[in-house]
Amino acid sequence: MRWLYSSIILFAIAVFLSCDCDAANETTFVNTTKSKLKILGVFGHLGKSHFDVFKPLLEELARRGHELTVLSHFPRSENAKAKEPLPTYKDISLVDTELGVYVDIVDLHQIHHNIFSILRELYFLRFMADVACSTGLQNPAIKELLRSDEKFDVIITESFNTDCFLGFVHRFKAPYLGLSSSQIMPWINKDFGNEDNPSYIPSIFVGFTKPMDFPKRIWNRVTLSILKLAYDYWYRPRDQVFANEAFGPDLPELSEIARQSQALLVNTHSSLHGSKPQLPNVVEIGGLHIPSKINPLPSDIAKFLDSAHEGVLYFSLGSMIKSTTMPQEKLDAILTVLGSIPRKVIWKWESDELPRKLDNVMVKKWLPQFEVMNHPNVKCYLGHGGLLGLSESVYSGLPMVLVPMYGDQFHNAAAVKTRGSAEVLAFNNLNEESLRHALDEVFNNTRYRENAQKLSKAYRDRPATPLETAVWWTEYIARGNGSPFLRSEGADIPWYQRHLIDVALVLIIVSAALIYIIFRLIKLLLSLLRAVKGMLGAREKSKWKKID
Numbered sequence: 001m002r003w004l005y006s007s008i009i010l011f012a013i014a015v016f017l018s019c020d021c022d023a024a025n026e027t028t029f030v031n032t033t034k035s036k037l038k039i040l041g042v043f044g045h046l047g048k049s050h051f052d053v054f055k056p057l058l059e060e061l062a063r064r065g066h067e068l069t070v071l072s073h074f075p076r077s078e079n080a081k082a083k084e085p086l087p088t089y090k091d092i093s094l095v096d097t098e099l100g101v102y103v104d105i106v107d108l109h110q111i112h113h114n115i116f117s118i119l120r121e122l123y124f125l126r127f128m129a130d131v132a133c134s135t136g137l138q139n140p141a142i143k144e145l146l147r148s149d150e151k152f153d154v155i156i157t158e159s160f161n162t163d164c165f166l167g168f169v170h171r172f173k174a175p176y177l178g179l180s181s182s183q184i185m186p187w188i189n190k191d192f193g194n195e196d197n198p199s200y201i202p203s204i205f206v207g208f209t210k211p212m213d214f215p216k217r218i219w220n221r222v223t224l225s226i227l228k229l230a231y232d233y234w235y236r237p238r239d240q241v242f243a244n245e246a247f248g249p250d251l252p253e254l255s256e257i258a259r260q261s262q263a264l265l266v267n268t269h270s271s272l273h274g275s276k277p278q279l280p281n282v283v284e285i286g287g288l289h290i291p292s293k294i295n296p297l298p299s300d301i302a303k304f305l306d307s308a309h310e311g312v313l314y315f316s317l318g319s320m321i322k323s324t325t326m327p328q329e330k331l332d333a334i335l336t337v338l339g340s341i342p343r344k345v346i347w348k349w350e351s352d353e354l355p356r357k358l359d360n361v362m363v364k365k366w367l368p369q370f371e372v373m374n375h376p377n378v379k380c381y382l383g384h385g386g387l388l389g390l391s392e393s394v395y396s397g398l399p400m401v402l403v404p405m406y407g408d409q410f411h412n413a414a415a416v417k418t419r420g421s422a423e424v425l426a427f428n429n430l431n432e433e434s435l436r437h438a439l440d441e442v443f444n445n446t447r448y449r450e451n452a453q454k455l456s457k458a459y460r461d462r463p464a465t466p467l468e469t470a471v472w473w474t475e476y477i478a479r480g481n482g483s484p485f486l487r488s489e490g491a492d493i494p495w496y497q498r499h500l501i502d503v504a505l506v507l508i509i510v511s512a513a514l515i516y517i518i519f520r521l522i523k524l525l526l527s528l529l530r531a532v533k534g535m536l537g538a539r540e541k542s543k544w545k546k547i548d
């Protein structure tokens, strides 16, 4: 019995020693030593929709008491400042009054889709990069900032179509993280060593639904390589010229600075764009721009929507496309179809009047999109697949008819189509028949609404809001927890090693050699056997001969 007592006592001692009885020893998982950070935001791109994604994060960081210096074409308006002053948010405006920003600039007459579209995308992206680099980096305010003795704890910048602004990282020697307002660009996956295997992950500009068949996989592979090569051999050298001019000739290779990026916050969510392997520092913050509350609608719109018990179609091609440039025959088809459906239509159209008056249609130059989408009578969104509108629609559980035009819109449209909550129309094939068919499907087949509701539920259900996640990651990187802890070794080995091509080659050669040796051995054995048999046979014969 004594051994039993002693083991109980020993056990009690062990429990006591292992217990966390002293409150001071409590484990803590959040290290908040530095509460006020100095943050530099660098956003040289002129697209408003991109900055719309970053703005909520920047403002929230200021709300939490961090000091922000934000370089962009979108300084806070007087109106916004009156509503919420945010004294620690300092703008350095890059606005060029002659140039303006990218709002209502895409002319639909220029949209034609064919096999060369990928080259047009590349050309367009590079054109926008040239504009951003040449106007942004020459801005006197930037020169002043570069001469100043400012210090920053962390730099946030857009990871998109150019590296020319990365000179700030070199100048201020602060850890930095990237924000992507769209799906990750292929070259950024490469810098991070993030998985983008084209055998099952559609690349951003192809717009393939999953799974991809053999020809699609070939095209996916080819375009992915074209994009990465174009970035390495066309974009980067040009960026380097712009950057050297602004940051001085001792600036390291931009590709080197790009590899120091410590995290990437991406405006997507796997419930929408599909599951794929992601490094721990590539973080989904899809829907970051979606407001946390639904504001009341202006009274005329509210009246129109409230009375529309037959259901409403919301039609908008986003902030960059000018709907009024719709080619005539397509516009005629749209007007005919929208005028004839037994529904109401609310349409973002940048002119006061439609070319033909339609009783069931209300047009407005600007619409509070999220509020309209959340009105219970709105039953379908007809759009272009831009990620912001599309994410809001996904969030609201609204089924869609999408006509992708350029950029990542094909990819986004394909993603919702894969989830069964959208019909996708090719712009080349946009006519009365195809549009009527798509609208009939989405309005009259409850399947789309059911799928949209399920997707909405999955899209919203997360461990933390996208805004909280983005704030946390910014602070985490500022606290010095990024590299080397999060850097993937995969990013720093040559491509043939990453794809195990060297290993595969050796294994193939060794197995081929082994097979060859075995084959020769068998052949040798067989010929030996045959020789032995022949000898035996000869002996037998001679035996018989003797008997004869």
Ligand SMILES: *[C@@H]1O[C@H](CO)[C@@H](O)[C@H](O)[C@H]1NC(C)=O
Residues within 6 Å of the ligand: 341, 342, 343, 439, 440, 443, 444
């Ligand atoms: C839906 O169904 C009704 C009746 O079957 C039809 O008249 C209408 O045109 C269909 N399409 C839309 C978009 O409502």
